[in-house]
Amino acid sequence: MITQPSWEIWAVIVGLGVGSFAMRFSFLGLVGDRNLPPWVLRHLRYTAVAVLPGLVAPAVIWPAATGGDPDPARLSAALMTCVAGYYSRNVMIAVIAGALTLYGMLWLLG
Amino acid sequence: MSEATQKAAFWLGVRHGLPFIFLLVPFGTLFGVVGTEAGLNVLEVMAFSIVVIAGAAQFTAVSLMVDNAPTLIVLATSLAVNLRMAMYSAALTPHLGAAKLWQRSFIAYFMVDQAFALSSVKFEERKEWSLSEKLGYYVGVIVPVAPCWYLATLAGALIGEAMPEALALDFALPIVFLALIAPALRTQAHMAAAMTSVILALALAWIPYSLGVLIAGLVAMAVGARVETWQEAQQ
Numbered sequence: 001m002i003t004q005p006s007w008e009i010w011a012v013i014v015g016l017g018v019g020s021f022a023m024r025f026s027f028l029g030l031v032g033d034r035n036l037p038p039w040v041l042r043h044l045r046y047t048a049v050a051v052l053p054g055l056v057a058p059a060v061i062w063p064a065a066t067g068g069d070p071d072p073a074r075l076s077a078a079l080m081t082c083v084a085g086y087y088s089r090n091v092m093i094a095v096i097a098g099a100l101t102l103y104g105m106l107w108l109l110g
Numbered sequence: 111m112s113e114a115t116q117k118a119a120f121w122l123g124v125r126h127g128l129p130f131i132f133l134l135v136p137f138g139t140l141f142g143v144v145g146t147e148a149g150l151n152v153l154e155v156m157a158f159s160i161v162v163i164a165g166a167a168q169f170t171a172v173s174l175m176v177d178n179a180p181t182l183i184v185l186a187t188s189l190a191v192n193l194r195m196a197m198y199s200a201a202l203t204p205h206l207g208a209a210k211l212w213q214r215s216f217i218a219y220f221m222v223d224q225a226f227a228l229s230s231v232k233f234e235e236r237k238e239w240s241l242s243e244k245l246g247y248y249v250g251v252i253v254p255v256a257p258c259w260y261l262a263t264l265a266g267a268l269i270g271e272a273m274p275e276a277l278a279l280d281f282a283l284p285i286v287f288l289a290l291i292a293p294a295l296r297t298q299a300h301m302a303a304a305m306t307s308v309i310l311a312l313a314l315a316w317i318p319y320s321l322g323v324l325i326a327g328l329v330a331m332a333v334g335a336r337v338e339t340w341q342e343a344q345q
Contacts, residue, residue, distance in 0.1 A: 002149040002175045009154055012171055012184050017161035019189045025218035027200040032207045032214075036200070039335070044201040045234075046303040046334030047327075048227055051194045052291050053304045054311030054326035055166070056284040061312060063281065074281050081285050085292025092129045094289035102281055 073105035116246040119239065123228070123250020130224045133286045134258045137165055140282070142266020144169065148176050152267045159263035163222060163256070167192045193324055197331075198226040205233040206248070208241050217245075220252045222259075227290045299341065303334030 002009065036044075060078040062068040080101040085094030138159065145155040150172070158168045167188040174184045198221050206217055228251050233244055295301050307330035314322030 002172070003178065004175060004181070008181050009150065009175070010157075011181055012175065012188075013154065013157045013161050015181075015185045016158075016167060016171055016188050016192075019185065020162055020164050020167065020192045020195060021218060023189070023192055023196040024199050024221040025215065026196050027203045028207060028214050028218055028221075029199075029211070031200075031203050034207070036204060040200070041204065042335040042338060043331045044197065045338070046300065046331045047194070047197040047201050048230060049291055049294055049300045050303045050307050050330035050334060051197065051323070051327035052223075052227075052287045052307075054307035054323045054330065055194075056287045057308040057311045058315050058323075059281075059284045060288075062315075065281070074284075077281060078284060078288055081288040082292045085289050086295060089293040091289045091293060092132075094292055095129075095133065095285055098285040098289060102285070 073102055073109055076105050077102035115240070116242045119243040119246035120250040122232075123247040124253055125250075126228050126232070127224065127251035127254040130255050130286075131258050133282060134224075134255060135262045136282045137286070138259045138262025139266035139269070141165060141168055141172075142263040143269055144266075145172055145263075146267050146270035148172050152264075155267040156260070156264060159260055163219070163259065164192050164195070165223075165259075187318075190321060190324060194327065195221055195226075197327070198230075201230050202226065202233075205229070205244050206241070209245060213245065217248060220248075220256055222252075222255065223287075223290075224255050225251050227294075231294060297338075297341075299334045299337040302337045303330045306330040306333045 056078075060074060061070055063071050063074050065071075066074075077098045081094050081098030084097035085091065088094065141159065142155055145158065145168075146152070150158075158171070162168050162171075170191050171184050171188040174187055179187075199218065202217070202221070206214065209217065225248060229244070229248050232247060233239065236243075239247075291304060295304060307326050310326035310329055311323050314325055316322070317325070
């Protein structure tokens with residue numbers, strides 16, 4: 001349970017809000033329409049595929065819901081999402097494939 | 111720059127943003143439920159979703175507060191989770207940097223994973239788009255996404271009781287992110303970046319405060335760029 005006094009909770013909300021906005025605004029606000037050098041652009045092309053897989057990998061291998069133990073249902077759901085997304089090139093098909101696999105496996109494994 | 115093409119881009123954005131409702135509703139509801147369960151009141155839970163508007167960081171903050179972590183650690187860790195947004199900002203700058211200051215502030219506030227993922231891919235694909243078309247598309251994506259996030263949080267906060275575990279809502283986020291990444295793996299450089307990110311994030315998971323993910327992301331970006339340079343040299 002959260003037992004912090006109200007002002008500490010609000011300090012987290014406001015601090016996190018201001019900090020998040022600062023990061024979102026950073027380059028867009030300060031660099032504006034000046035051109036970025038090509039090597040920066042080349043790196044930025046890979047931001048999404050570089051950050052998001054790392055963000056989800058631990059949650060796929062060590063899901064919090066099972067106390068961190070690898071779980072066949074979540075592993076197969078992750079795999080099916082990737083396979084369906086890669087071959088269909090369609091985000092929604094990938095989500096549906098992943099969700100169906102997850103619920104199917106959870107049901108099968110009881 | 112005509113209003114008609116901006117409108118077309120706007121509606122394209124709305125169409126592309128709409129499917130995320132199926133993901134944001136469970137995810138936002140989950141945050142509302144988890145936050146309320148953790149002892150936050152409805153106002154505090156809503157303030158998180160409106161002021162911060164970043165799911166992963168919100169969950170991080172709440173779980174650390176439950177663990178009674180000091181406020182400074184809560185802030186530093188949750189902001190580290192959100193550092194990727196600085197990269198989003200940098201990646202969108204070549205496309206949207208010429209917008210007016212108030213427009214850039216608006217873009218920045220709504221720079222969520224879905225808005226970045228859809229627009230960065232679309233802007234690369236539609237290089238001929240003018241600034242007004244790009245703005246139209248971005249706003250279009252946000253229109254279904256952001257209100258959905260607020261309302262789902264409110265619904266979750268009002269439900270405020272344990273969701274059945276069988277729903278496995280914990281796994282909504284990984285599925286969303288993987289579904290976004292997989293279709294974007296167009297080249298070997300993308301593959302190399304993604305694999306590096308996964309392997310390093312797992313290998314560095316022991317580093318506290320989500321710093322492992324950050325390091326993995328930065329190295330993976332460099333790997334993607336390096337592979338792209340090699341492939342260009344071979345041609």
